[in-house]
Amino acid sequence: xxxxxxxxxxxxxxxxxxxxxxxxxxxxxxxxxxxxxxxxxxxxxxxxxxxxxxxxxxxxxxxxxxxxxxxxxxxxxxxxxxxxxxxxxxxxxxxxxxxxxxxxxxxxxxxxxxxxxxxxxxxxxxxxxxxxxxxxxxxxxxxxxxxxxxxxxxxxxxxxxxxxxxxxxxxxxxxxxxxxxxxxxxxxxxxxxxxxxxxxxxxxxx
Amino acid sequence: xxxxxxxxxxxxxxxxxxxxxxxxxxxxxxxxxxxxxxxxxxxxxxxxxxxxxxxxxxxxxxxxxxxxxxxxxxxxxxxxxxxxxxxxxxxxxxxxxxxxxxxxxxxxxxxxxxxxxxxxxxxxxxxxxxxxxxxxxxxxxxxxxxxxxxxxxxxxxxxxxxxxxxxxxxxxxxxxxxxxxxxxxxxxxxxxxxxxxxx
Amino acid sequence: xxxxxxxxxxxxxxxxxxxxxxxxxxxxxxxxxxxxxxxxxxxxxxxxxxxxxxxxxxxxxxxxxxxxxxxxxxxxxxxxxxxxxxxxxxxxxxxxxxxxxxxxxxxxxxxxxxxxxxxxxxxxxxxxxxxxxxxxxxxxxxxxxxxxxxxxxxxxxxxxxxxxxxxxxxxxxxxxxxxxxxx
Numbered sequence: 001x002x003x004x005x006x007x008x009x010x011x012x013x014x015x016x017x018x019x020x021x022x023x024x025x026x027x028x029x030x031x032x033x034x035x036x037x038x039x040x041x042x043x044x045x046x047x048x049x050x051x052x053x054x055x056x057x058x059x060x061x062x063x064x065x066x067x068x069x070x071x072x073x074x075x076x077x078x079x080x081x082x083x084x085x086x087x088x089x090x091x092x093x094x095x096x097x098x099x100x101x102x103x104x105x106x107x108x109x110x111x112x113x114x115x116x117x118x119x120x121x122x123x124x125x126x127x128x129x130x131x132x133x134x135x136x137x138x139x140x141x142x143x144x145x146x147x148x149x150x151x152x153x154x155x156x157x158x159x160x161x162x163x164x165x166x167x168x169x170x171x172x173x174x175x176x177x178x179x180x181x182x183x184x185x186x187x188x189x190x191x192x193x194x195x196x197x198x199x200x201x202x203x204x205x206x
Numbered sequence: 207x208x209x210x211x212x213x214x215x216x217x218x219x220x221x222x223x224x225x226x227x228x229x230x231x232x233x234x235x236x237x238x239x240x241x242x243x244x245x246x247x248x249x250x251x252x253x254x255x256x257x258x259x260x261x262x263x264x265x266x267x268x269x270x271x272x273x274x275x276x277x278x279x280x281x282x283x284x285x286x287x288x289x290x291x292x293x294x295x296x297x298x299x300x301x302x303x304x305x306x307x308x309x310x311x312x313x314x315x316x317x318x319x320x321x322x323x324x325x326x327x328x329x330x331x332x333x334x335x336x337x338x339x340x341x342x343x344x345x346x347x348x349x350x351x352x353x354x355x356x357x358x359x360x361x362x363x364x365x366x367x368x369x370x371x372x373x374x375x376x377x378x379x380x381x382x383x384x385x386x387x388x389x390x391x392x393x394x395x396x397x398x399x400x401x402x403x404x405x
Numbered sequence: 406x407x408x409x410x411x412x413x414x415x416x417x418x419x420x421x422x423x424x425x426x427x428x429x430x431x432x433x434x435x436x437x438x439x440x441x442x443x444x445x446x447x448x449x450x451x452x453x454x455x456x457x458x459x460x461x462x463x464x465x466x467x468x469x470x471x472x473x474x475x476x477x478x479x480x481x482x483x484x485x486x487x488x489x490x491x492x493x494x495x496x497x498x499x500x501x502x503x504x505x506x507x508x509x510x511x512x513x514x515x516x517x518x519x520x521x522x523x524x525x526x527x528x529x530x531x532x533x534x535x536x537x538x539x540x541x542x543x544x545x546x547x548x549x550x551x552x553x554x555x556x557x558x559x560x561x562x563x564x565x566x567x568x569x570x571x572x573x574x575x576x577x578x579x580x581x582x583x584x585x586x587x588x
Contacts (some may be wrong), residue, residue: 089367125348128343142272145302148305
């Protein structure tokens with residue numbers, strides 16, 4: 001015999017509150033790190049849904065047997081069920097897009113710190129996505145085209161520097177050789193002279 | 207450098223109102239091809255929905271990049287002129303990759319809608335063959351994911367996704383900036399046309 | 406579009422330089438430029454001009470509108486009109502920033518020029534905000550934005566399109582609600 005599940009068994013909490021909490025948790029973390037997969041929260045929502053569904057099944061049966069006044073309760077529970085489903089899907093889907101973004105911003109390898117926040121299925125999703133993306137990038141050009149490079153428009157960031165000591169020859173990334181004599185001034189790509197500035201060989205002008 | 211491209215008469219005359227879709231080969235200079243890529247890139251950046259893929263333009267540009275890189279490989283790295291060519295190459299690489307990236311983002315964001323559109327043979331295909339493969343894999347991956355984490359735990363009547371309600375679609379009523387290319391006597395201002403109105 | 410992308414597009418605009426080196430014609434993908442001879446003016450795209458200037462391989466000749474006289478008059482014109490006046494370049498903001506930041510010595514009275522450009526930009530921004538307010542408060546479906554540059558459009562674009570989209574959504578919901586009430 002089926003047990004009548006009393007909605008009050010779920011506690012005095014509002015229906016759908018837990019599901020909303022899940023969504024809120026993600027919204028709060030938008031600018032920060034992805035929170036760990038809330039397996040517990042999901043389980044609670046699923047349980048609430050099961051209880052609602054069972055109650056509805058009972059009441060639908062009762063209604064067809066002739067009992068009256070149950071329809072609004074059934075509709076309310078159904079609305080709650082749909083809403084919960086929507087929240088769960090939104091939660092999982094949104095996390096999925098965050099994990100996808102991670103691939104583009106960071107790379108194809110999941111560092112342990114990030115991995116810890118993901119559940120097993122999410123790690124699997126990432127693996128499949130990675131593979132799919134790699135296949136695509138390989139297929140669009142004879143030698144492949146890494147779309148995760150050249151993310152920003154190129155800017156020639158040259159800085160004006162003065163040489164503080166006789167350093168000698170300095171070879172740049174593009175092969176040109178610059179003679180760094182004391183008191184000479186140069187325009188060099190910022191990224192390449194930062195180390196020399198840090199070492200005190202070069203000094204940034206203004 | 208030149209490039210051969212198939213172009214419909216429609217495209218060349220800028221007349222999108224229909225008519226025959228005859229294609230003929232036209233020869234474009236490298237500068238013209240680059241212009242086309244930049245145009246495609248800008249359009250794709252600003253449109254809310256996925257536009258038709260400009261495979262031929264992409265292929266031409268890839269050819270040019272390849273040719274340029276080959277020429278540069280014979281030249282010493284410190285060469286002044288080579289440096290300038292490299293600067294330009296960086297710019298072309300950026301536009302090309304941004305164009306393809308933007309398309310991937312749109313495909314992912316509205317994957318079920320995009321695949322629906324492709325399956326409906328009434329309009330011409332917007333995806334390149336490679337994008338189609340990617341889109342299908344993305345959709346499968348996503349659906350399996352939602353299935354395993356959510357749907358299979360749902361009560362029996364909520365285990366399937368209702369596509370008509372659940373599919374994310376581009377906002378076609380989204381407002382866009384439009385520039386009138388020609389003078390027209392009168393533009394019928396409908397909430398969904400004309401300057402700075404719905405798409 | 407990000408501002409960096411708008412600037413990227415603006416860098417295609419051509420500008421005059423005076424090289425201090427000699428070089429044959431350059432056959433770039435985007436076109437032919439040069440030949441380059443010391444003290445002989447030639448036109449190149451802005452991105453190249455800036456790079457050469459940074460490496461002190463040339464001087465930049467400011468565009469004929471980037472000077473105190475022209476800009477002072479432009480500013481008065483802009484202040485007097487309620488619509489946007491036509492700008493000498495669709496990328497006036499990016500061109501002036503790049504030239505002033507990298508070749509200030511090539512621009513006479515650079516500080517004054519900089520201030521004038523900013524003043525003009527501010528005047529136009531104010532008009533834009535006023536126009537946007539009006540568009541939203543009066544729920545107009547379209548706005549004429551002649552002479553607005555891409556950079557200016559770009560600043561307002563995310564806000565404007567989001568706000569208008571919302572309005573549109575609300576409008577649609579309202580009309581479908583009232584029509585269902587009528588049933």
